[in-house]
Amino acid sequence: MDNDKKTTVLTLTDEEIVNPGNRACSGCGLGIVYRTALKALGKDTVLAVPPSCLTVLQGLYPVASTKLPCVNVTFASTAAAATGVRAALRATGRDHLNVVAFAGDGGTGDIGIQALSGACERGEDIIYICYDNEAYMNTGVQRSGTTPKGVMTTTTPIKGKLQHKKDVPSIIAAHGIDYVATASAAYPLDLYDKVKKAASMKGGTRYIHVHTPCPSGWGFAPQYTVHIGKLGVTTGLFDLYEIVKGEFSLTGESAKRVGKERTPVEEYFKTQRRFRSLSQELTDEMQGMIDAKWANYTA
Amino acid sequence: MEENLVFVQGNEACVEGALYAGMSFFAGYPITPSTEIAELLARRLPGRGGRFIQMEDEISSLCAIIGGSLTGNKVMTATSGPGFSLMQEALGFAVMAEIPCVIVNVQRGGPSTGNPTHVGQGDVNQARWGTHGDHAIITLTASTHQDVLEMTVHAFNMAETYRTPVILLFDEVIGHMREKLVIPEAGVLPVVDRLRTSVKRGVDYHPYLPREDGRLPMSDFGGDHRYNVTGLYHDMWGFPSSNPKVVESLLNHLVDKIETNVHEITRYKELYLEDAEVILISFGSAARSTLHTVENRRRRGDRLGYLELQSIWPFPVDLIREKCRKARRIVVVEMNKGQVTGLVKAAVENPERVFLANRIDGELISPTNIKNILRIIQGRGV
Numbered sequence: 001m002d003n004d005k006k007t008t009v010l011t012l013t014d015e016e017i018v019n020p021g022n023r024a025c026s027g028c029g030l031g032i033v034y035r036t037a038l039k040a041l042g043k044d045t046v047l048a049v050p051p052s053c054l055t056v057l058q059g060l061y062p063v064a065s066t067k068l069p070c071v072n073v074t075f076a077s078t079a080a081a082a083t084g085v086r087a088a089l090r091a092t093g094r095d096h097l098n099v100v101a102f103a104g105d106g107g108t109g110d111i112g113i114q115a116l117s118g119a120c121e122r123g124e125d126i127i128y129i130c131y132d133n134e135a136y137m138n139t140g141v142q143r144s145g146t147t148p149k150g151v152m153t154t155t156t157p158i159k160g161k162l163q164h165k166k167d168v169p170s171i172i173a174a175h176g177i178d179y180v181a182t183a184s185a186a187y188p189l190d191l192y193d194k195v196k197k198a199a200s201m202k203g204g205t206r207y208i209h210v211h212t213p214c215p216s217g218w219g220f221a222p223q224y225t226v227h228i229g230k231l232g233v234t235t236g237l238f239d240l241y242e243i244v245k246g247e248f249s250l251t252g253e254s255a256k257r258v259g260k261e262r263t264p265v266e267e268y269f270k271t272q273r274r275f276r277s278l279s280q281e282l283t284d285e286m287q288g289m290i291d292a293k294w295a296n297y298t299a
Numbered sequence: 300m301e302e303n304l305v306f307v308q309g310n311e312a313c314v315e316g317a318l319y320a321g322m323s324f325f326a327g328y329p330i331t332p333s334t335e336i337a338e339l340l341a342r343r344l345p346g347r348g349g350r351f352i353q354m355e356d357e358i359s360s361l362c363a364i365i366g367g368s369l370t371g372n373k374v375m376t377a378t379s380g381p382g383f384s385l386m387q388e389a390l391g392f393a394v395m396a397e398i399p400c401v402i403v404n405v406q407r408g409g410p411s412t413g414n415p416t417h418v419g420q421g422d423v424n425q426a427r428w429g430t431h432g433d434h435a436i437i438t439l440t441a442s443t444h445q446d447v448l449e450m451t452v453h454a455f456n457m458a459e460t461y462r463t464p465v466i467l468l469f470d471e472v473i474g475h476m477r478e479k480l481v482i483p484e485a486g487v488l489p490v491v492d493r494l495r496t497s498v499k500r501g502v503d504y505h506p507y508l509p510r511e512d513g514r515l516p517m518s519d520f521g522g523d524h525r526y527n528v529t530g531l532y533h534d535m536w537g538f539p540s541s542n543p544k545v546v547e548s549l550l551n552h553l554v555d556k557i558e559t560n561v562h563e564i565t566r567y568k569e570l571y572l573e574d575a576e577v578i579l580i581s582f583g584s585a586a587r588s589t590l591h592t593v594e595n596r597r598r599r600g601d602r603l604g605y606l607e608l609q610s611i612w613p614f615p616v617d618l619i620r621e622k623c624r625k626a627r628r629i630v631v632v633e634m635n636k637g638q639v640t641g642l643v644k645a646a647v648e649n650p651e652r653v654f655l656a657n658r659i660d661g662e663l664i665s666p667t668n669i670k671n672i673l674r675i676i677q678g679r680g681v
Contacts, residue, residue, distance in 0.1 A: 051381075051412055074381060074411065076356060111328070111356035139329040142338070143353055155329070155341040155353045 007189050007196070013039055022065035024057040027222025029185035029212035029229060031057065033131045034102070036188040037208075038068065040195035041127075045098040046089075048082040050075045050112060052104040053138045053214075054131070076111045078103045079119035082126040090125075098127060098199055105132040105146040109168040120175035120205045127198050127206045130168065131185075133214040141217045149286070150278040160277050164289075169209040173243050178204040180243040181251075184211040186229025190240055190252040197242075211238045219273025228271050236262040236290045239297075250297060259298055265290055303482040309473040310335035310377075312444040312480050313403060314343065316451025317375050319483070320490055322401070323349040324372040326363035328356055328382060331415045332471040333405035336377035357382035361389035361402065368400050369528060371493065371519035373455055377403035380413060380422060384429070390464055391430035392530040394553060397507070397515060399458035399493065401451070403467045405474040406583075408661045417661030418471040420583055423638040426466045427612050433550055435557035437564055438466040438612035442586035444478040449488060450566070450609060456491035457564055461556050462515050468611065470634070472584035472663050493517055498524065507549075508535040513556050558613055565618060566609035571597060575604025577673070578623055579656075580643060581632035582608040585664050589632045592669040611639070619646040628676060632656045632669055 017038035024031040030053055038045070047070040049055060055072055059065045073081040082101040089095055103112055108130040116128060135153050136142040143153040145166035152160045173180040179201050183191035191210060198206035213229045215222040232238040233253045240254040250258060265287050269275040307315075313336055317325075325344060327337040337353065344351040350367075354360040357378050364374035378386065383404045393400055408414025409421045422429075426438040437457050441447040447469065454465040496516035498504040500523035509515050518524040527537035532546045540546070557564070570593065572578060581589035586607045593605040606622055608615070623629050623643075629652050631640040637655040644650035656672040658664035674680060 051415075055412075072412070076385070113355075136329045139331055139334050140338075142329040142334065145355065154334075154338040155351070157338070157342045158345060 005193075007192050009189070012189065012192065015039065015042070017041070017043065017067050019065045019067065021063065022057050023059045023063060024053070025216050025222070027215040027225045028053070028057070029133065029214060029225050030054060030131050032185045032188055032225070033129075033191065033210050033212050036191050037102070037129055037195045037210075038066070040192045041098050041100060041199055043068070044096060045100055046085055047071070048073055048078050048085060048099070048101045050078045050103050050107040051138065052107050053133070054102060054104065056138060075107055077115050078107055078112050079124070079126070079128060080115040082128070083119050083122070083124045086125050099125065101126055101128045103128070103130055104136075104138070105130060105134060105168070106136050106144045108132075109145040109166050109171075113168075113171070116172070117175065120172055120177050120207070123177065123204045125203055125205070127195070127208070129195070129208045129210065131210045131212040132168070133212045133217060134165070135214075135217050137214050137217040150282045151274045152277055153274070169207065172207045172209075175205070176246070177207060178245055179206040180209075181207070182209045182211070182239060182241055184229045184233055184238060184240060185213060186211075186226045186233065187240065187252055194242065194251075217274070219276075220271055224271065228268070231263060231268040231271060234263045235265040235268045236294050237265055237268060237286070239293075262290070262294065303484070305480050305482065306477055307444065307480050308335055308475055308477055309444050309447050309469060310405065310475070311339055312447040313377070313451050313467070313469065314339045315480065315482050316448035317401070317455070318343065318347070319448065319485075319488065320373060320452045320455035321492070322373045322375050322455065323347070324364060324367035324374045325349070325376065326352045326354050326360045326367070326374075327376050327378065328354050328360050330357075330379045330382045332407055332474045333377040333379045333382075333403060335474070336403060336405075357385040358389060361386040361393070361400075364400050365389060365393050365396075365398050368398050369520035371517075371522070373399070373459070373493070375401040375403065377405065379405050379407050379415070380409040380419075381411065383422060383425065387429040387431075391432060391434065393464040394430065394434045394436065395530045396528050397462040397553075398464070398528075399462055400464050401454045401458055401467060402464055403469065406468060406470040414661040416471070418584060418634060418663055419659070419661065420470055420585060420634040421636075421638070422468060423611060423633075423635065426468055433554065435463075435554045436466065436612050437461070437463060437557060437610070438468050439566065439610050440468045440582045441473060441609060442581075442583055442590075442607060444473075444480045446609065447473060448480060448482070452488045452490065453566060456489065459491045459493050460514070461560070462517070463557065466612075468583070470583045476584075495519070496524070500524070505535040506537045507533060509552065513552075561613045561615060561617070564610055564613060565615045567615065567618065568605070568607040568609065569622065570605040571602075572604040572606065572622055574602055575626055576602040577628045577630060577677070578604040578606055578626040579630050579632055579669070580606045580608065580619070580639070582611060582639065585632045585634050588664050588666045588669055592666040592673070595666060596670070596673075608639070614642050614646070616646040619643055620648065623647045623652075627652065629653045630656050630673065630676060632664060634658055634664055
C-alpha cells in the first residue's frame with residue numbers, strides 16, 4: 001500500500017453506515033470491523049450475509065443497525081447469493097453498486113467454502129469480507145476450521161482443538177483472484193484502506209480476511225479487544241498482508257516488524273482463557289511455526 | 300436408583316438415550332436449538348471409546364455417520380430445520396442403501412432460518428417427504444424427558460431392526476427445558492443390536508438379500524466381505540441395476556419393510572379414551588399442554604380424552620381410526636398449520652369431526668390457548 005495515501009483518523013470519513021446501539025456483545029471485534037468496512041464501502045453497497053453473529057449485530061427490528069440493503073441468506077450460500085445479485089444488477093444497468101458478501105469464519109471456510117470457491121473461480125465481481133473470530137460464536141463457541149490448535153471450545157472440551165488453523169486466505173489466493181488481503185479489527189485504518197482498495201478494483205473477486213477478537217468466545221474482558229488483536233499481529237501469529245494480482249506484500253504493523261523483534265506468542269496465549277490448556281510443547285511448536293514463517297518474509 | 304436421578308435439558312436426555320443404546324459415533328454441526336447434543340457428546344463419547352467429529356456442514360454430518368454405520372457402529376447426528384433440509388439428499392441415500400442411523404431434529408420455527416430460538420413443529424411432513432422419491436421412514440417424538448430417553452433408545456432399535464434411518468422429531472421446548480430424568484439401569488430398556496451375517500469370510504455374502512423375515516444381516520464394511528453400497532437401484536450384491544424387476548422389488552421392499560410393521564414401530568400414550576366425547580391428539584411439547592388441559596377439564600366434568608403420538612411415521616392410521624371411532628370431536632393440538640390434523644382427517648371416519656388447535660407464533664401453546672379453542676369448537680364462546 002502506498003504510504004502517503006494511507007487514511008488517518010483525520011482523513012477518515014465521518015459518515016456512519018452502521019447505526020450505534022446495535023446488538024453486538026460489549027467489546028465485540030466485529031463491531032469495529034463492520035463499522036469500518038462499511039465506512040469504506042459507502043452507501044452504494046448491497047450486502048449478502050449468512051446466519052452469523054453479524055445477523056445478531058444487525059439486530060431485530062426496530063433495532064436495525066445497517067443503513068444498507070442486505071440479503072440475509074442461508075448459511076452455505078453467501079457467495080452464491082452475492083453472485084446472483086451482481087448478475088442481476090449488471091443485467092438491469094445498476095452495475096456501479098458494490099456487492100459485498102460479509103460472513104464469519106464458519107460461513108466462509110467451512111460450510112460456505114464451496115460457494116466462495118465457485119465465485120472466485122468464476123471471477124465474480126464481488127467483495128467478500130470474512131470476519132474471523134476463530135469459532136462458531138453465534139451458537140455458543142464451537143470449533144471451526146479456523147480455530148487455532150489447542151483452543152478449548154464446547155466441541156473440543158477435553159484437549160482443545162487437535163488441528164491447526166485452516167489458512168483460508170491462502171486457499172482463496174490459490175484461485176488467482178485479483179485481490180486478497182488480511183486485516184485485523186485492532187488496525188481499523190489498515191482495514192479501511194484495504195476495503196477501499198478492494199472497492200476500487202472492480203471487475204473481479206476480492207477477498208479480505210479480518211482477524212476479529214471475541215471477548216466472550218476467547219475469554220477476555222471486553223476492554224482488551226484491540227490490545228489482543230494487536231498482540232495477534234505483533235507476535236507474528238496473524239499477519240497483515242495484501243496479494244495484489246499475485247504480488248504479496250506485508251502491510252501496516254506486520255511490514256514494520258520485518259527484521260525486528262516480535263513479541264513472543266506466549267504473551268498472546270496468556271491473555272485468553274481459550275488457550276488455558278495449551279501445553280508448553282504446543283506453545284513452542286506454535287512459536288517455531290511463526291519463526292519459520294517470518295524467516296521466509298525476511299528472506 | 301437415586302444416583303441415576305438427574306435434572307437435565309431434553310437434549311441431554313437424548314444424549315443419555317443414545318449412550319444407553321450403545322451409540323459410538325456422532326458427527327454433527329452446531330445449530331440452535333440442538334447444539335447441546337453435540338457439545339455433550341464431544342465431552343462424553345471419547346471417554347467411552349466412541350468418536351465425536353464436528354463436521355463442516357450438515358451434508359457431511361449425515362454422510363459421515365452413514366460411513367460410520369456401515370463399518371459397524373451405532374451412529375447419530377443432531378440438527379434443526381435448516382440443517383435437516385441440507386441432510387435430505389443423504390437421508391434418501393441412507394433409505395436406499397438401507398443404512399441404520401438416527402437423525403435428531405430439534406425443531407425450531409421455520410421455514411428457512413425462521414425463529415431459531417423458539418419452538419415449532421413444522422417439520423412433520425418434511426421428515427416424511429423431505430427427500431425425493433417414494434420411500435418409507437420412521438419418525439418418533441416425545442413430550443417428556445423420560446420419553447426422550449426411551450424414544451431415543453427405541454429409535455436406535457428401530458434403525459437396527461429395519462436397517463433404516465430413523466428421525467427423532469423433538470422441538471425447542473423439549474430440547475431446552477429442564478426436567479427430572481431417571482436414567483434406567485442397563486437391561487431395563489430393550490436394546491437391539493445389529494444383526495450381523497453368519498456368512499464366513501471368503502464366502503459370498505449378499506448385503507441386500509433379505510432373510511425370510513425381511514431383515515438384512517449386515518457385514519461390517521471393510522471387514523470379512525467385499526460388497527458395494529450405492530444410492531442407485533441395486534441387486535442383492537449391491538451392484539447398480541436398472542432391471543425393471545430389480546427396481547420394482549427394491550422399492551416395494553423399502554416401503555413394505557416399514558409399512559407392514561406399523562404395529563411394531565408405533566408408540567403412543569392414551570388417557571380417558573373409553574368415554575371421551577372429545578379426543579385431543581398431540582405430540583411433542585404441545586402434548587404437555589394438551590395433557591394438562593385434559594386433566595384439568597376432566598376434573599370439571601368435561602369428557603375429554605388424550606392421545607399422544609410418540610411415533611408419527613409410519614402414521615398409525617388404524618390406531619387413530621379405532622381410538623377415535625366413538626368421539627364426537629377430535630382436536631389435534633400442534634404447533635404448525637395442521638400437518639398432523641390433515642393426517643388424522645384422512646385416517647378417521649367422518650373427518651368433519653376433526654379440528655385443529657394450534658399456535659404458530661414461536662411460543663408454546665398453553666392450556667389456556669387450548670381451552671379457548673375448545674370452547675369455540677364446542678360452540679360455547681370464549
